[in-house]
Each structure stands twice: as structure tokens, then as C-alpha cells.
Amino acid sequence: MTVPADDGRAPQRGAPVTTTADRLPHALDAPEVSQRLAGRRPAVFLDYDGVLTPIVPRPEDAIMSDAMRDVLRSLAARCPVCIVSGRDRAVVAELSGVDDLVIAGSHGFDIHDPQRGVIEHEASRGWEDLVAEVTERVRTGAAAIEGTQVEPKHASVAVHDRHVADADRPRVQELVDAVLAEHPGRLRVTPGKFVHEIQPKIDWNKGKAVEHLIGVLDLDHPAPDGRPSVPIYLGDDITDEDAFRALAARGSGDGDHREPGLGILVIDPSDAPSRDTAATAVLATVDEVARFLDGLAR
Numbered sequence: 001m002t003v004p005a006d007d008g009r010a011p012q013r014g015a016p017v018t019t020t021a022d023r024l025p026h027a028l029d030a031p032e033v034s035q036r037l038a039g040r041r042p043a044v045f046l047d048y049d050g051v052l053t054p055i056v057p058r059p060e061d062a063i064m065s066d067a068m069r070d071v072l073r074s075l076a077a078r079c080p081v082c083i084v085s086g087r088d089r090a091v092v093a094e095l096s097g098v099d100d101l102v103i104a105g106s107h108g109f110d111i112h113d114p115q116r117g118v119i120e121h122e123a124s125r126g127w128e129d130l131v132a133e134v135t136e137r138v139r140t141g142a143a144a145i146e147g148t149q150v151e152p153k154h155a156s157v158a159v160h161d162r163h164v165a166d167a168d169r170p171r172v173q174e175l176v177d178a179v180l181a182e183h184p185g186r187l188r189v190t191p192g193k194f195v196h197e198i199q200p201k202i203d204w205n206k207g208k209a210v211e212h213l214i215g216v217l218d219l220d221h222p223a224p225d226g227r228p229s230v231p232i233y234l235g236d237d238i239t240d241e242d243a244f245r246a247l248a249a250r251g252s253g254d255g256d257h258r259e260p261g262l263g264i265l266v267i268d269p270s271d272a273p274s275r276d277t278a279a280t281a282v283l284a285t286v287d288e289v290a291r292f293l294d295g296l297a298r
């Protein structure tokens with residue numbers, strides 16, 4: 001359960017506090033961030049689109065810059081770094097040009113560590129036939145709607161409507177609704193930017209994936225140099241709020257002595273001032289993300 005940050009009530013113990021984007025401090029100079037990091041080692045979880053690359057009109061053009069790749073390499077030499085994306089894992093690896101980081105693709109359903117191989121979890125399998133059937137259904141249905149782009153993934157299928165005429169957008173929604181109705185209770189749609197993402201209806205999300213990774217990577221024990229790790233998650237989408245909430249809920253008392261994490265929302269607050277968020281701080285652009293990560297790497 002979440003409670004608003006400033007409604008006059010004290011936050012409930014264990015409940016992540018939410019606020020709006022326009023009230024978040026800026027991560028590059030927020031005492032909330034520097035104090036939380038002091039004497040600790042960051043463990044960094046990064047969304048891809050809108051965080052490591054700017055949002056662009058076509059998904060296949062979101063290629064990570066050489067400068068961002070250099071920043072990630074420097075950071076990964078100092079602390080754990082994982083990419084947690086809605087995209088297919090192989091596509092993240094290709095677009096980022098990075099093959100030595102942990103990547104959680106398909107909204108955290110498909111996790112791979114270059115050292116450990118595929119990281120299994122409770123939602124790792126069981127939905128393959130459903131996703132294959134739905135992908136074909138969506139491909140067929142979307143072919144009749146000009147401007148749609150279907151993106152098949154390991155554990156979901158996305159239908160983009162950024163380039164669909166406004167008059168035709170309701171047809172995309174109708175297609176999505178029809179597909180869901182054909183599989184009652186078995187599918188859900190996750191929100192995104194001009195995209196409908198159809199997934200198996202399983203209690204798994206980026207927040208659960210991050211918690212799972214914290215366990216598998218042993219991040220709740222001190223680093224080799226003795227410092228505790230502070231998990232930090234940077235994301236821009238509504239689906240990233242699951243990760244912000246998961247990190248904010250840590251270390252809230254009642255025997256939970258884990259280091260609380262930091263959520264950093266990547267959004268220009270003037271674009272979405274009233275966006276509810278469980279993040280602790282904000283960065284406005286991908287360039288600011290690079291500066292922030294570069295600071296962590298030093």
C-alpha cells in the first residue's frame with residue numbers, strides 16, 4: 001500500500017511514500033541522494049528506453065551512444081550494474097552494444113548474467129505457448145491497421161501505435177481488447193509510450209525482478225571492501241514504478257534491516273508535473289543520466 005507524502009498523515013511503516021514528479025529534488029544535487037550514498041557502494045539498475053537512450057520515433061533506432069557505453073563500462077568496473085528493460089533481452093544487448101552486464105529483458109521475465117547464465121525465477125516459464133499464440137494473433141490483427149508496428153519479445157508482444165493515424169488508434173485498442181477477451185484472466189496490458197504491451201497475467205514485474213537480482217547477486221551482504229550496497233533504480237515509465245516501490249519499501253523497520261534503495265525518475269517534470277511516483281529524486285534528460293552515472297563511477 002502507498003500513502004501520499006504530504007497529506008498531513010505520517011507515512012505508514014513499510015509503505016513506500018509517493019509524491020508527484022514536480023516535487024522531487026534533482027538527483028545531481030539532492031542531499032537525499034548524496035547522504036544515502038555516503039560510505040556505501042551503489043548497485044545500479046537501469047531502464048533502457050528514455051534512460052540510457054532518448055525516446056525516438058522508431059524502436060529499432062534507439063541505439064545507445066558511445067559516450068553512454070563508456071560511462072556504463074567505467075561504472076561496471078566499480079559496482080554492480082544491471083539493465084532492466086521492457087524490451088527483449090537480445091535486443092537490449094544489440095542496441096546497447098554491451099555484452100558483459102546483467103540484462104533483465106521482457107519487463108524482468110527474462111534475466112541473464114554473463115557469469116551465471118540465465119537466472120531462473122518463479123515466472124521464468126509456463127507461458128511460452130500462450131505468448132506464441134498471442135504474438136501471431138496480434139501480428140495478423142495489426143497488419144490491417146496502417147502504421148502499427150508489432151514487436152515480438154521473449155515473454156510478451158508489443159503493438160506500437162505512434163505512427164497510426166489518430167482516427168485509427170481506437171482500432172488498435174479494439175484489437176488489444178479482443179485479444180484479452182479471447183484469453184480471459186490470462187493476459188494483461190502494461191502501460192507505455194504509444195505502445196500496448198500484452199503479457200501473461202503473472203505476478204511478476206520489474207520490481208520483483210530487481211528484488212530477485214538483489215538476492216542472486218548477494219547485494220544485501222557487504223561488498224568486498226566492507227561497504228553496504230545501496231540499490232539505485234533509474235527509470236522513466238509507469239512500469240518502473242514497481243521497481244521504485246520495491247526499493248522504497250526496503251529497510252522500513254519491523255526486522256527489515258536492508259539498506260533502503262533509491263528510485264530516480266527520469267522525466268522532465270514540466271512535461272508531467274502531476275505524475276505520481278515512488279521515486280526519491282528526478283533527472284530530466286538522458287544527458288543528466290550520463291552525468292549522474294559518471295559521478296557514481298568516480
Ligand SMILES: O=P(O)(O)OC[C@H]1O[C@H](O[C@H]2O[C@H](CO)[C@@H](O)[C@H](O)[C@H]2O)[C@H](O)[C@@H](O)[C@@H]1O
Nearest residue numbers: 048049055056057058059062085086087193195
Ligand atoms: O523498459 P524500457 O527499456 O524503457 O522499454 C520500454 C519500451 O521501450 C520501447 O518503446 C518505447 O521506446 C521507443 C524508442 O524510443 C519508442 O519508439 C516507443 O514509442 C516507446 O514505446 C520498446 O520498443 C518497447 O518494447 C519497450 O517495452
